[in-house]
Amino acid sequence: MNYDFTSVIDRKGRDAYAVDWIGKEPGIAPEVPDEGFDCIPMWVADMNFPVAPPIVEALTERIRHPLFGYFELSERYFEAIIRWQERSRRVRDLRAEHIYMDNGVMGGLISALKVLCSPGDPVLLHAPVYRGFKDTLHLCGYHIVYSRLIQDENHVWRMDFADMEKRISENGIHTAILCSPHNPCGRVWEREELLEAMELFRKYEVFVVADEIWSDLIFKGHRHIPVQSISEDAKNRTVSLYAPTKTFNLAGITGSYRIVYNSWLRDRIEKEAEMTFYNNKNVLSMHALIGAYSPESEPWVEELCRVLEANMGYACTYIRKYFPGVSVAEPEGTYMLFIDCGRWCQIHKKTLDEVLKAGWRVGVGWQDGRLFEADCHIRLNLAMPFVRVQEAFRRLRAYVFC
Ligand SMILES: Cc1ncc(COP(=O)(O)O)c(C=O)c1O
Known part of the structure; x- marks a missing residue:
């Protein structure tokens, strides 16, 4: 290994x-572990790895110039995004005018929704669902209509196109959110799946917000297909949201960007984003992206x-071997593992709360799957040095699934 993915870094304080x-947000955060157990943080979607060296260099270089006044996005910022999109996704027609910086994907999502629909309108989402979508849409008054993903005979999560069509037509839906790759299910949608979904959206005139924040974290044998690359129609009915924050562990610095080819949508969304003033640019976020999207960061992402x-x-093999009754769909990307404890709970006459708490007591800081609209599931973040994953699964075997 050329980069540091093994140091266990103490993040406390x-x-x-x-x-x-930990222990400060009942129902959301894990509880404080028993004496003798440290907490392995497996709930929040950030990584326990230091960032890629070019990011530190870019930030250090900028901080050495100790003036941080108002600024405009530099050409280097747009060039970095255009280059990254071309290198990693073969996007060839992206220009600076299609790109807007947001301070976060959720902000970008809401700015887009403000243009595509109004409070009370139905918005199609898949369930299981990323909790942030659910909470943000509730807060902003949109009516969520879920179409459940279903697992095929190989446990692969699939879109249920018949169900999506029924829900779109019955509810008069004209806005959908597509999480690609999917958090928490770890699916990297195949071209045929995206084609079918986008054809459905075309048929019913549904505009799409594609959240592609996870699209750099893809495993062997899979490839991220940008939603906008599916067809000319998809390109014009989709607002795509990207960020370096998941890939490079920069969530605390914030920063994401929108790609919108349709000029009407682009101008309308820009107006919504600017109206609130929430979206003021952050100069360090810009330089972090320039470092992150530099050619020197590519081998770091590959190694990650x-x-x-x-x-x-390791986790999937361990579960199949030692936790009979727990089922898992092997993720194709992201760093989230979503396990189904339904059968295990049934066999052992335990509730999901009991299982969750048993994990928390021994410092396995995992997260309740019900927050993601899935019964009897638990979500685990595995973005940490291997020894910590090993330790978490050792504790689960010794104290929880025993
Ligand atoms: C699918 C998805 N979208 C967006 C976010 C958060 O993005 P941001 O912090 O830029 O709002 C997350 C974080 O976990 C996520 O999983």
């Missing part, structure tokens, strides 16, 4: 919600994906 918020894939492989 160093601005880490995943660590410092191999590390995450190995952690996932």
Whole structure:
């Protein structure tokens, strides 16, 4: 390994919600572990790895010039995004005018929804669902209509196109959110799946917000297909949201960007984003992206994906071997593992709350799957040094699934 994916770094008291918020948010955060167990943070979607060296260099270089006044996005910022999109996704027609910086994907999502629909309108989402979508849409008054993903005979999560069509037509839906790759299910949608979904959206005139924040974290044998690359129609009915924050562990610095080809949508969304003033640019976020999307960061991302894939492989094999009754769909990307404890709970006459708490007591800081609209599931973040994953699964075997 060329980069540091093995050091166990103590994040306590160093601005880490995943660590410092343990025991402070009942129902959301894990409870404080029993004496003798440290907490392994497996709930919040950030990584326990130091960032890629070019990011530190870019930030350090900028901080050495100690003036941080108002600024405009530089050409280097747009060039970095255009280059990254071309290198990693073969996007060839992206220009600076299609790109807007947001301070976060959720902000970008809401700015887009304000144009595509109004409070009370139905919005199609898949369930299981990323909790942030659910909470943000509720807060802003949109009516969520779920179409459930279903697992095929190989446990692969699939869209249920017949159900999507029924819900779209019955509810008069004209806006959908597509999470690609999917959190928490770890699906990297295949071209045929996206084609079918986008054809359905075309048929019913549904505009799409594609959240592609996870699209750099893809495992061998899979490829991220940008939703806008599916067809000319998809390109014009989709607002795509990207960010370096998941890939490079920069959530605390914030920053994402929108790609919108349709000029009407683009101008309308820009107006909504600017109206609230929430979206003022952050100069360090810009420089972090320039470092992150530099050619020198590419091998870091490749190595990260191999590390995450190995952690996932280890966890899935371990579950199949030692936790009979717990079922798992092997993720194709992301660093989230979503396990189904339904049968295990049935066999052992336990509730999901009992299982969750048993994990928390021994420092396995995992997260309740009901927050993601899934019964009897638990979500685990595996973006941490392998020894910590090993330790978490050792504790689960010794104290929880025993
Ligand atoms: C699918 C998805 N979208 C968006 C976000 C958060 O993005 P941001 O912090 O830029 O709002 C997350 C974080 O976990 C996520 O999983």
